[in-house]
Amino acid sequence: MKRKTWETDEILEIYHQPLMELLYRAATVHRENHDPNKVQVSSLISIKTGGCAEDCGYCPQAARYHTKVEGNDLLTVDQVKAQALRAKSNGSSRVCLGAAWRNVKDGKEFDNVLCMVRELTKLDMEVCCTLGMLTENQAKRLEEAGLYAYNHNIDSSEDYYKEVISTRAFEDRLETIGNVRKTSITLCSGGIIGMGETVEDRAGMLKVLANMYPQPESVPINALVAVEGTPLENQQPVSIFEMVRMVATTRIVLPQTQVRLSAGRTQMSEEGQAMCFFAGANSIFAGDKLLTTPNPDINKDMELFQELNIKTQAPFEKHAKREPKEELTPALGENPRWTRPGHKIERNELARQRRN
Numbered sequence: 001m002k003r004k005t006w007e008t009d010e011i012l013e014i015y016h017q018p019l020m021e022l023l024y025r026a027a028t029v030h031r032e033n034h035d036p037n038k039v040q041v042s043s044l045i046s047i048k049t050g051g052c053a054e055d056c057g058y059c060p061q062a063a064r065y066h067t068k069v070e071g072n073d074l075l076t077v078d079q080v081k082a083q084a085l086r087a088k089s090n091g092s093s094r095v096c097l098g099a100a101w102r103n104v105k106d107g108k109e110f111d112n113v114l115c116m117v118r119e120l121t122k123l124d125m126e127v128c129c130t131l132g133m134l135t136e137n138q139a140k141r142l143e144e145a146g147l148y149a150y151n152h153n154i155d156s157s158e159d160y161y162k163e164v165i166s167t168r169a170f171e172d173r174l175e176t177i178g179n180v181r182k183t184s185i186t187l188c189s190g191g192i193i194g195m196g197e198t199v200e201d202r203a204g205m206l207k208v209l210a211n212m213y214p215q216p217e218s219v220p221i222n223a224l225v226a227v228e229g230t231p232l233e234n235q236q237p238v239s240i241f242e243m244v245r246m247v248a249t250t251r252i253v254l255p256q257t258q259v260r261l262s263a264g265r266t267q268m269s270e271e272g273q274a275m276c277f278f279a280g281a282n283s284i285f286a287g288d289k290l291l292t293t294p295n296p297d298i299n300k301d302m303e304l305f306q307e308l309n310i311k312t313q314a315p316f317e318k319h320a321k322r323e324p325k326e327e328l329t330p331a332l333g334e335n336p337r338w339t340r341p342g343h344k345i346e347r348n349e350l351a352r353q354r355r356n
């Protein structure tokens with residue numbers, strides 16, 4: 001069967017349908033491809049927090065902004081394992097290890113991350129990493145360690161991306177995604193709404209994701225959490241109906257993907273979250289913190305699941321587990337020249353100056 005190529009206009013048409021039509025269509029696609037009463041629970045562990053050299057305008061971990069985030073060095077394998085076990089006992093089937101790095105660098109720290117992946121895979125959990133830009137060689141080494149998924153968000157449309165980040169380009173993101181796709185690691189890639197982008201930008205972002213072949217196995221849809229001290233601190237939260245429209249549209253254009261409610265869930269009522277599940281969201285991030293921003297308490301999530309008769313998804317239900325292999329690929333010690341686009345974003349500059 002010929003594969004469909006999505007155009008922005010078509011996606012916009014879906015997004016702007018009368019809400020009840022949109023919900024009905026999205027829920028139908030959802031049922032055709034997933035169990036509508038199952039949601040995956042994933043936990044995010046910040047293995048290295050803060051002090052990042054990048055200028056992502058939404059991120060409190062960027063060293064150049066004046067936020068209250070306290071940084072820490074890379075956690076030890078034992079610390080990460082303890083957190084993963086806690087997440088598992090709270091119902092998570094997946095764990096995502098996040099490091100505030102521009103890109104992965106070969107050496108002791110990356111070797112420790114590989115060790116974390118090997119250890120956590122033994123816990124029978126899906127292990128995901130989000131470590132920044134990645135070379136093909138590094139992706140191969142993560143694959144050998146048994147990594148299940150790699151997260152690298154495209155954040156927004158290609159046009160609006162330039163309004164939010166100036167220290168690396170949209171193409172760098174696509175290159176890392178391409179490197180992940182050269183392995184059997186599944187791909188997690190999504191974005192953020194509420195950063196001041198237009199609805200066309202949202203559709204543009206979905207167009208990029210929907211036209212990937214294969215489509216990402218997992219797409220997180222984040223609602224911006226405006227953190228004091230970041231350039232986007234004054235952004236107003238997105239309304240629940242915008243979020244529902246975004247989730248429903250994502251479900252329609254990415255039918256088989258796990259659509260994840262990520263940052264911004266604390267701003268949503270339980271009814272709003274239930275509407276998102278009806279519209280096709282079938283994954284959440286659990287735990288009281290998402291890297292550095294607040295998230296609903298896991299007990300609250302489980303109460304809501306009980307209320308809605310939602311079951312949690314077991315690990316490896318969608319894609320088979322991959323056992324760690326012998327380490328065959330040597331580190332190349334590369335020093336790749338990732339892009340530094342060099343354009344300035346005025347509000348990012350102002351936020352940086354306020355700090356200095």
Ligand code: SF4
Nearest residue numbers: 052054056059062100
């Ligand atoms: S989003 Fe990631 S790369 Fe960007 S500033 Fe935050 S930690 Fe650094």
